[in-house]
Amino acid sequence: xxxxxxxxxxxxxxxxxxxxxxxxxxxxxxxxxxxxxxxxxxxxxxxxxxxxxxxxxxxxxxxxxxxxxxxxxxxxxxxxxxxxxxxxxxxxxxxxxxxxxxxxxxxxxxxxxxxxxxxxxxxxxxxxxx
Numbered sequence: 001x002x003x004x005x006x007x008x009x010x011x012x013x014x015x016x017x018x019x020x021x022x023x024x025x026x027x028x029x030x031x032x033x034x035x036x037x038x039x040x041x042x043x044x045x046x047x048x049x050x051x052x053x054x055x056x057x058x059x060x061x062x063x064x065x066x067x068x069x070x071x072x073x074x075x076x077x078x079x080x081x082x083x084x085x086x087x088x089x090x091x092x093x094x095x096x097x098x099x100x101x102x103x104x105x106x107x108x109x110x111x112x113x114x115x116x117x118x119x120x121x122x123x124x125x126x127x128x129x130x
Contacts, residue, residue, distance in 0.1 A: 076122070077118055080096055080121075086123065088121055095107050102119075
């Protein structure tokens, strides 16, 4: 029984030393990672550069074209006059007969006229551009 007891204790000592060695290796790896992080202090700076670059790309491809189209639509709405061919938001094609401050009277067919909000129309793409 003493021999068995000694073998168990020896095995426990070996496993404890292996665990301590693994712990030491883990601590060494963590220290190496910390050193690598300290060697690259520009990491935070690069993150800001990437974020700013992403915002610039979004502005160039999303916000800027949308604003340009919005200004063009506003310019068109302010320049509507009698005889302008338009399309309503519902897809109805017609010719403007009467222009008021917020509404338009559109002739859809011979003797068929509808009154629509000025903001619900857009330029007819098949109409000739002046």
